[in-house]
Amino acid sequence: MTQTVKEKFLDLLKEQSSYEEAIGLMAWDMRTKAPKKGMDNRSEVLGVLSEKVHEIQTSDKMKSYIDELKGQDEDPVLVKSLEEAEETYNKTAKIPGKEYREYVTLQSKAESMWTEAKDKxxxxxxxxxxxxxxxxxxxxxxxxxxxxxxxxxxxxxxxxxxxxxxxxxxxxxxxxxxxxxxxxxxxxxxxxxxxxxxGHFPKAQQEKFSEEILKRMGYDFEAGRLDETVHPFAIGLNSNDVRVTTKYDEKDFRTAVFGTIHEGGHALYEQNIxxxxxxxxxxxxxxxGIHESQSLFWExxxxxxxxxxxxxxxxxxxxxxxxxxxxxxxxxxxxxxxxxxxxxxxxxxxxxxxxxxxxxxxxxxxxxxxxxxxxxxxxxxxxxxxxxxxxxxxxxxxxxxxxxxxxxxxxxxxxxxxxxxxxxxxxxxxxxxxxxxxxxxxxxxxxxxxxxxxxxxxxxxxxxxxxxxxxxxxxxxxxxxxxxxxxxxxxxxxxxx
Amino acid sequence: MTQTVKEKFLDLLKEQSSYEEAIGLMAWDMRTKAPKKGMDNRSEVLGVLSEKVHEIQTSDKMKSYIDELKGQDEDPVLVKSLEEAEETYNKTAKIPGKEYREYVTLQSKAESMWTEAKDKxxxxxxxxxxxxxxxxxxxxxxxxxxxxxxxxxxxxxxxxxxxxxxxxxxxxxxxxxxxxxxxxxxxxxxxxxxxxxxGHFPKAQQEKFSEEILKRMGYDFEAGRLDETVHPFAIGLNSNDVRVTTKYDEKDFRTAVFGTIHEGGHALYEQNIxxxxxxxxxxxxxxxGIHESQSLFWExxxxxxxxxxxxxxxxxxxxxxxxxxxxxxxxxxxxxxxxxxxxxxxxxxxxxxxxxxxxxxxxxxxxxxxxxxxxxxxxxxxxxxxxxxxxxxxxxxxxxxxxxxxxxxxxxxxxxxxxxxxxxxxxxxxxxxxxxxxxxxxxxxxxxxxxxxxxxxxxxxxxxxxxxxxxxxxxxxxxxxxxxxxxxxxxxxxxxx
Structure with missing residues (x-):
């Protein structure tokens, strides 16, 4: 049962996608449901999994599969996957590891400094x-x-x-x-x-209206769900699990109506790949930009x-x-x-x-x-x-x-x-x-x-x-x-x- | 910045725990919130991550860390972690890889055959x-x-x-x-x-009673949450994120009351480690058995x-x-x-x-x-x-x-x-x-x-x-x-x- 190089390459991509689905779910969870005391631990777990994705993208294995497979196969999905993987490899490989790690640390520090600076x-x-x-x-x-x-x-x-x-x-x-x-x-x-x-717009009513509109847009609730959050987003874990979040302002229905439709536009894109x-x-x-064109088109x-x-x-x-x-x-x-x-x-x-x-x-x-x-x-x-x-x-x-x-x-x-x-x-x-x-x-x-x-x-x-x-x-x-x-x-x- | 063997060992355990937290969240999600069409993909992702845990547990790296560290350090957490890791290594290493893989396949087939057999x-x-x-x-x-x-x-x-x-x-x-x-x-x-x-017991009322009882038991809602499911369970993603699930039968309050308290007992164990x-x-x-003693004690x-x-x-x-x-x-x-x-x-x-x-x-x-x-x-x-x-x-x-x-x-x-x-x-x-x-x-x-x-x-x-x-x-x-x-x-x- 020896694997071909193509199979090995696709397996490596699947491993990467699997971490990405896990990361996506953890991120969705943190922004919708997760208990706040667990966040520190969760951030560390996210760090470990993101590091894994980075390791795969820049691995010698990845490089050797790309080199071996390039120009060897006409399957368009393989060809484009190779292009994508190569671009990521090159982009990442050009940054010295030490600088990359310093940058990751800086980003997280800067974000928390920004939160404070904005508040003050x-x-x-x-x-x-x-x-x-x-x-x-x-x-x-x-x-x-x-x-x-x-x-x-x-x-x-x-x-x-x-x-x-x-x-x-x-x-x-x-x-x-x-x-x-x-x-x-x-x-x-x-x-x-x-x-x-x-006027006063009770949350439950807004929720119903949002759901109704999403259904009319063609959003598939068997391949997604709608939840509440502070900063609305849509996220595709896989094309059969694309989640929309929204925010309900009981004084202004526009936040939820246009916000839900906007995120619904992003979600339709991911559901129909x-x-x-x-x-x-x-x-x-x-x-x-193309993603935003879909959300703005609907909104x-x-x-x-x-x-x-x-x-x-x-x-x-x-x-x-x-x-x-x-x-x-x-x-x-x-x-x-x-x-x-x-x-x-x-x-x-x-x-x-x-x-x-x-x-x-x-x-x-x-x-x-x-x-x-x-x-x-x-x-x-x-x-x-x-x-x-x-x-x-x-x-x-x-x-x-x-x-x-x-x-x-x-x-x-x-x-x-x-x-x-x-x-x-x-x-x-x-x-x-x-x-x-x-x-x-x-x-x-x-x-x-x-x-x-x-x-x-x-x-x-x-x-x-x-x-x-x-x-x-x-x-x-x-x-x-x-x-x-x-x-x-x-x-x-x-x-x- | 060379790492000691102890640090490397603890890092490997952390990597394993990180996969386990991700697997736990995915399992919780599948049993509470996840859209059904995404389940096939999710199962494959779970498979990839579980394989990763298995790989770590049986890796040569793990074996060499255990051998190098055993008896070298008196930190009780390290000593017990080594014992645990060694037991898992030995247990798993004794099963030939081929047999293990056949068994995993058999388990998943058998479970779906069982579902059918039970139905029929x-x-x-x-x-x-x-x-x-x-x-x-x-x-x-x-x-x-x-x-x-x-x-x-x-x-x-x-x-x-x-x-x-x-x-x-x-x-x-x-x-x-x-x-x-x-x-x-x-x-x-x-x-x-x-x-x-x-009598008739509306779900919303049962939910409130369940929450109230969990709080009285000392369950920390800032380090957990309560959701509805078909087969209730409690799951600890980390000690600050331990989730309880329950089931509401509007004709029989006992299902939710005793079920929630039972799972709450499991959850208190995990929250207080x-x-x-x-x-x-x-x-x-x-x-x-000890876990069950905690749920049964409360129930x-x-x-x-x-x-x-x-x-x-x-x-x-x-x-x-x-x-x-x-x-x-x-x-x-x-x-x-x-x-x-x-x-x-x-x-x-x-x-x-x-x-x-x-x-x-x-x-x-x-x-x-x-x-x-x-x-x-x-x-x-x-x-x-x-x-x-x-x-x-x-x-x-x-x-x-x-x-x-x-x-x-x-x-x-x-x-x-x-x-x-x-x-x-x-x-x-x-x-x-x-x-x-x-x-x-x-x-x-x-x-x-x-x-x-x-x-x-x-x-x-x-x-x-x-x-x-x-x-x-x-x-x-x-x-x-x-x-x-x-x-x-x-x-x-x-x-x-």
Whole structure:
């Protein structure tokens, strides 16, 4: 019963995937159910298992299987798995072991320092850690290599194919269009009234509504579940176990409704990946940006649409306070689409959201490119917020300290959010040529939409790179015009200018 | 930063414990929350992680650390960890790899064949698998070695120190006493009326009562949680994350009340193990029997006691239907202690429970000792049931096919249940000399009891062998008289003979 090299390689990938499923479950558990006193021990266990994954990815065994198998087999799943494993091997092998371990320690220290600094509104106490993180990331970028901009090497981790020069083509254009749109909105004579949405929304009712909507989206509850958490997320343990979490605010139903639908979009992606990719590194979304395009597609392009509420307003009312009985759909729809620049990214409306991303992108690119220094961040942050959104933080805790990403060393991640948004608009445009989206939504049966997304996107997992997938699905490369057109059209209608 | 051999050994144990925590969480999840479609994948992941544990336990590295460290260090935790690791190594290394793998495959096949056979009441379809399992276990027993009876080698896996000759001293004596007691009970003039316990008990109310009782027992909800399941269990992931599960029958509150308290007893053991044993193989209960003594102590010796209900009946009534308002405590107490021989072990009352165990013990001992054959089991089972309990199964599904243990190859396990019961009675006797148990219970504060158990038993984990622990706690070896006395006294009072 001697194994072939191919079998050995696939076994090693399965071992890695098994640790990843265990890690995923432990992470889900920690964020939903786990008793708090067990967390210290659990963190150590997570450390041991993550170290195991790292060991496999960088093992001599892995290297030798890759070398032996490359070009020897035409099975596309094997070919792509080899590519993926090789990229991970190279990326990791380029960082000296000692530096990697120091970095892991720094990340965990920096995250806890960030939590404290944010609580105390004290950027200075966090600054030295952030400086170190930036230094590590610059060094890593140099190890990995890049053609034009050092920041490209970091972008590659989240959105392969995307570079600074590509972003510079699109981000400023989008920023200009959105800030102009925002100006018109501010001046528009007919403003929505969000106070009509106020009321008390019991958790149990919100839970029922969330479940109902997830089912309608095509989310399979036999291959997943919905739980409550503090910071909502979706997680795929395997394609038959993809869990959604949400948060219920009894004063504001929007948190759970749009949050659940957003995470549901991520979950549909993971649930519909081709089972033949199971136990390979291909059995997940192809990039952060494409993943985000799926959540934003459902959240913004479906559930913030007028047609959606034409169908779902009755269902909503059944789970809402009585006052909504007399609230006309039109007022409701306009209220849930109120545009209001805020200081906090995760509270942003769909129009200003991208502007929050631009602020972060420009700053981290400049940091990695050594055009600015960490100590300058608070001031620059506030300046850009004022320039792009017209609001200015009074404290760093609602400014530069608000997000955890940098504390975790995640430089190059933020652009994915805006890219996902642009991808989603582009995908929506293509879909609308083949499917009468409004009609399908009004009928309340999203099966057609979900099947379309599965056949074009979901099933492939990581078999296609993000830009390759985008090109195949939409017939063109990244094009931000669709997003701008969509938002312009939508908000002209809502604000009537 | 070179590691000493001791550090390397402890690291390897930590790695093993980490896999075990992950396996434990996955098992808990599968039995409480996990979506059913993900189960196939999950089983494979469990397989990979279990294989990892097995690899570590039998690794050359483990062997060399043990050999190098033995006798070199006096740290008692290290000494006991070495003993434990060595025993596992030897036990596992004695089985040829090929046979071990065949056995694992057989176990999983046999379990699924058993499920089918039980459903269809078809012993014959399960027989060949059971025969193979018996053959494997006989062979394993021979590999492991024994002095007197081949079955001793299997007993050792669950209750080290216990042998056939020890069991033969106590089991027949207990059996005789219990069957005589049962006869007297059957003939007693004053029988309890269990119909007074009937009613509708909404799940939510039962849940609240269960939580309340667990808290009173000293179960720490910040280091654990309570969930619903089909076959209740408690599981310790680490001493700060010990989870209890229970089952709610809306027609019969006894399932959840006594079930939760039983599992709570197991959980208290795991929650109170000395933290310095963390990440060693000593951080768990010392044997199946001692573990069962803790669950049975709480279930039978505390919560089926009159004093318990003197304190808790009011609390119970708050969560129970109105009819209980007018039910006198005495009638309630007698009804929950009704003795009624049943066919099914897990539904047995506290008096006849041990007789169920005797049936299984005698049969499996005879199988391993080649005094009987698998094909004779159904008939022998029914005969013994009639002889000891006075009831006879009409179908194998309520007879020899009822328990999963043999299908999993667990021969030698059943006696632990009865031993646990005897240990519990012995422990209760000792405790009663130091603590006025009735008074403590009446006051509803179990802290004294829980602390007594922690200081004498729980904290030690596997630092002491079961019989060594028993001797230290109670001042004598296994003595079944305490159990017989306890039951005789209690049931004479209830049935008034």
């Amino acid at each position: 509104n004290d950027f200075e106490s966090f600054r030295p850690y952030l400086e170190e993180l930036v230094e590590f990331n610059k060094r890593f970028a140099d190890y990995w290599g890049y053609k034009e901009h050092r920041y490209d090497a970091l972008l590659h981790n989240y959105e392969p194919g995307i570079t600074v020069s590509k972003l510079e083509e699109v981000f400023p254009r989008v920023r200009k269009a959105l800030t102009e749109l925002l100006d018109q909105i501010k001046k528009a004579p007919k403003q929505p009234d969000p106070s009509v949405l106020e 081709d089972p033949k990719l199971t136990f390979t590194p291909l059995a997940t979304g192809t990039s952060m 913004n392009f479906i559930s913030r649409r007028e047609a959606f509420w034409q169908n779902h307003y009755e269902l909503f009312k059944r789970h809402a306070p009585e006052k909504f009985e007399s609230l006309p759909l039109d007022q409701f729809y306009r209220a849930i689409n109120e545009v209001k620049p805020s200081l906090i990214r995760i509270e942003a409306d769909e129009l200003t959201y991208c502007l929050h991303i631009m602020v972060r992108y420009e700053l981290e690119k400049a940091l990695i490119g050594e055009e600015i220094e960490v100590k300058d961040l608070p001031e620059l942050w506030n300046k850009k917020m004022e320039e792009y959104l017209g609001v200015k933080p009074e404290m760093d805790s609602e400014g530069v300290l608000q997000d955890i990403h940098w504390a975790g060393g995640d430089f190059g991640y933020f652009p994915s959010y805006a890219l996902g948004y642009m991808y989603a608009a582009q995908i929506e445009k293509t879909m609308s040529k083949e499917i009468d989206i409004n009609r399908v939504i009004e009928q309340g049966d999203f099966k057609q939409i979900q099947e379309w997304l599965t056949s074009r996107i979901h099933q492939y997992g990581k078999m296609k790179k993000p830009l390759e997938l985008l090109e195949e699905v939409t017939g063109e490369g990244l094009n931000p015009d669709y997003l701008v057109d969509y938002l312009t059209h939508k908000y002209k209608h809502i604000y009537q200018f | 009441n078809d012993f014959e379809s399960f027989r060949p698998y059971l025969e193979e399992l018996v053959e494997f276990n006989k062979r394993f027993a021979d590999y492991w070695g024994y002095k007197e009876h081949r079955y001793d080698a299997l007993l050792h896996n669950y209750e080290p120190g216990i042998t056939v000759s020890k069991l033969e001293e106590v089991f027949p004596r207990v059996r005789k006493a219990l069957t005589e007691l049962l006869d007297q009970i059957k003939k007693a003039p004053k029988q309890p009326d269990p119909s007074v316990l009937e 000395d933290p310095k044993l963390t990440f060693t193989p000593l951080a768990t209960g010392t044997s199946m 039978n010796f505390i919560s089926r006691r009159e004093a318990f209900w003197q304190n808790h009946y009011e609390l119970f009534k708050r969560h129970a239907p109105e009819k209980f308002e007018s039910l006198p405590l005495d009638q309630f107490y007698r009804a929950i202690n009704e003795v009624k021989p049943s066919l099914i072990r897990i539904e047995a009352d506290e008096l006849t429970y041990c007789l169920h165990i005797m049936v299984r013990y005698e049969l499996e001992k005879a199988l391993i000792g080649e005094e009987i054959e698998v094909k004779d089991l159904p008939e022998l089972w029914n005969k013994k049931m009639e002889e000891y309990l006075g009831v006879k199964p009409e179908m194998d599904s309520e007879g020899v096919l009822q328990d999963i243990h043999w299908a999993g190859g667990d021969f030698g396990y059943f006696p632990s249940y009865a031993l646990g019961y005897m240990y519990a009675a012995q422990i209760e006797k000792t405790m009663s000399k130091e603590i006025d148990i009735n008074r403590v219970i009446e006051q509803g504060d179990f802290k004294q009891i829980q602390e007594w158990l922690t200081s004498r038993i729980h904290q030690y984990g596997k630092m002491k062998k079961p019989l060594e622990l028993l001797e230290e706690v109670t001042g004598e070896g296994l003595n079944p008289d305490y159990l017989v006395d306890y039951l005789t006294h209690k049931y004479k009072h209830i049935y008034q003979f």
